[in-house]
Each structure stands twice: as C-alpha cells, then as structure tokens.
Amino acid sequence: MLPAPSKTSCLPGIVVCALATVAALVVNRFVPGLSPATAAVALGAALAGAGLIREPLRPGLLFVSRRVLRAAIVLLGLQIAVPQVLALGWQALAVVAAATGLTFVLTPLAGRRLGLSPGTSLLVATGVSICGAAAIAAMHDSADSSDEDAAGALSVVVLYGSAAIVVLPLLASWLGLSHEQLGVWAGAAVHEVAQVAAIGAAGGVLATAVTVKLARVVLLAPIVAITTSLRRPPSAPARTAVAVPARTAVGGSAGSAGYGATLTRPVASPAAAPRKRPPIVPLFVAGFLAMVAVRSTGLLPPMVTGNVPAITNALMAAALFALGTGIDLRKLLKGGRVMLLGGIATGLIGTISLAGVWLLG
Secondary structure (H helix, E strand, O other): OOOOOOHHHHHHHHHHHHHHHHHHHHHHHHOOOOOHHHHHHHHHHHHHHOOOOOHHHHHHHHHHHHHHHHHHHHHHHHHOOHHHHHOOOHHHHHHHHHHHHHHHHHHHHHHHHOOOOHHHHHHHHHHHHHHHHHHHHHHHHHHOOOHHHHHHHHHHHHHHHHHHHHHHHHHHHHHOOOHHHHHHHHHHHOOOHHHHHHHHHHHOOHHHHHHHHHHHHHOHHHHHHHHHHHHOOOOOEOEEEEEEEOOOOOOOOOHHHOOOOEEEEEEEOOOOOEOOOOOOOOHHHHHHHHHHHHHHOOOOOHHHHHHHHHHHHHHHHHHHHHHHOOOOHHHHHHOHHHHHHHHHHHHHHHHHHHHHHHHHO
16 A cells, blocks of 8 residues: 655645635636536646646645545535425425436446446436536545546536536526426536526526525435445455465376475465455545534524535535546547436436426426
8 A cells, every 4th residue: 555645745736726726716706607616627627638737746636636525525514404405395306306316327327338437427427416526526535436437527517517507597498487497497407506506596596496406415425325335345355375285187296296296376364354345334425414414403603604615615626626637638528428428417317307397396
C-alpha cells in the first residue's frame, strides 16, 4: 500500500482547488443556471486538457476528491427535512420513486447493449436518476469504479442537465402543463439541484421544484448502500504456498528430482485472517443519513440551516474540480456511446416523470 500523502505534499493541490472553487462560485453568481459544481467540473477538465495539471498537484487533488467530497455529501443531508418531503403528498413521491427507480435499473441494461463498461453504466444511471455530480461522486467513492468511468458520467450530467434548463420549460409550455406540474416534473427529472432551482425560479415554483428534487436526494443513501452490498467481493481466507511431495501419475520419480522433489501450491491457511470487505453502508453515507435526521428534528437554528447550502456548494465544487481534472476531453469526444447512454437515461427519467405528472397530477 502506498503511504498517505503528507500535509506538505497536499498543499499545492489544495490551494489550486480553493482557487478553482472561488472561480466556480463567481461564475455561478453571474450565471445562476450554471451550478458551482458544473462550473468546477468544466474548469478542471479544461485545465487538464491544456496540460496544466502537473504531478505536484496530484496528492492534494486526490485528498480533495476523496476527503472533502465525503464531508460535502454528509453536509448535504442538512438540507433535507423529511417532514417537508412528506408534505409533497403521495402522488409526487410516487412520481419520484418510479422515475428514479426505473431509470436506475434500466440505464445499466441499455449501457450493456451499447457495449459500455458496467462502471460507466452504473455511474451514468446514478447521476441521472438521483442528484447529478454529487451522486456520481458518492457512488464512485463507494463502488470502486474507475476515474474514467466517473469522467464520462460527469460529462453526461453537465451536458444534459444544462440543456434541461432551456428545454424543459419550453416543453412544459408546449404540452400545456400548469406551473405546479412543471415544478414536480423539473424536480423529478433534472439532474442537479441548482439546475432544478433555475427552472423553478423562472417558473415561479422554486419551493416545489427543489423539495421534489430533495426527495430524490434522500434516495442517494439507500441506493448507494444496496449497490455497495451487491458489488462487494466475498470474504476469503488468505492463501499461502506450502511444499508437497511430487509424484508421477504411475508412481515412479518425478523427473530427475525423484520422489523427494517438492512443488509449491497455494492452500488456505486456517490461521490467516479473512480478507476485509467494505462496509455495507459507507461511513459518509451513514453521516448523510444522520444529518437528515438532525435537520428533520427542526432544532437547528436558522443561522445554521441558512448557511449550510453555501458551505456544501463550495466543498462540492472543490471536490468536483479535483475529479474534473481526470477528464480526458479527447477520449470523451471519441466516446459517443457514453453521451448516447446519457441521452437515453435522461429521456427515460424525463418521460417516466412526465407520465407520472399527467396521471397523478
């Protein structure tokens, strides 16, 4: 196992992430529809494509993409109050459950037909069905997928989520949906919280759209936990090499070495400890659930609940900038199948949630 990077070696990468976070927040200030997370991913990919991410930055980028990311996901739970989600009513919750569940299950099947790796298909399914980049990062961290898988999935969220800000309101107007139906549809179908907020603010249904979206975010913990449980390898005893006598099939000597020659073969060692398996529920996911429970008590002061989203957005932007530096734009431009799968997944969740809004609205 490689030693953990020291604080000194992490410093350059952390500083670059901090500067990139500031830049992403400034971009979001002038372009509210472009979330800090999306801007940070794009900036990281652009710097990597320009060859500006040097080796001394890698330890700090790794630290931010793992540790800071987990902290951001835990804090995300403080934005979700279960009573507010339940107040949506069973119709809206049924639309969320159906659209999220079916998209998460069907997208990997489509990815398999397209010849994509299971890791890429899983992360695209997670990002589209739950909550965009945050969900991709959480699943990537717990399901042991590759950085290339994460890069492809992040690009899908950036592309289709940003396009939804323009396309969804136009479609809603053409289909004759009410403002309330638009809010539920946006919350149930669009990838990022900030993208949903942009649509909701423009349509006058900000509270409904964001609350429906947060109902999807609640599903992050159980879906990550179930997927981690299904994908974790079984524990197995360690194996060691022992010497055994070598015989021929007919009983003579084993070559010139004779009966006394030995061969080595791996056998299970009773005294060896079994290989450690990852936990069913990753610690940061348990922390996320704990924060949801804390927020749901209603005991947090407004000063805390009012400032948590800004802190979470900044930490998430830093982590996603670090992940974005692993995106190879040249590979993505050649990898049309990932974009096709993203389009299929986006179409699935959009169609299923729209059907639910029509049937139950």
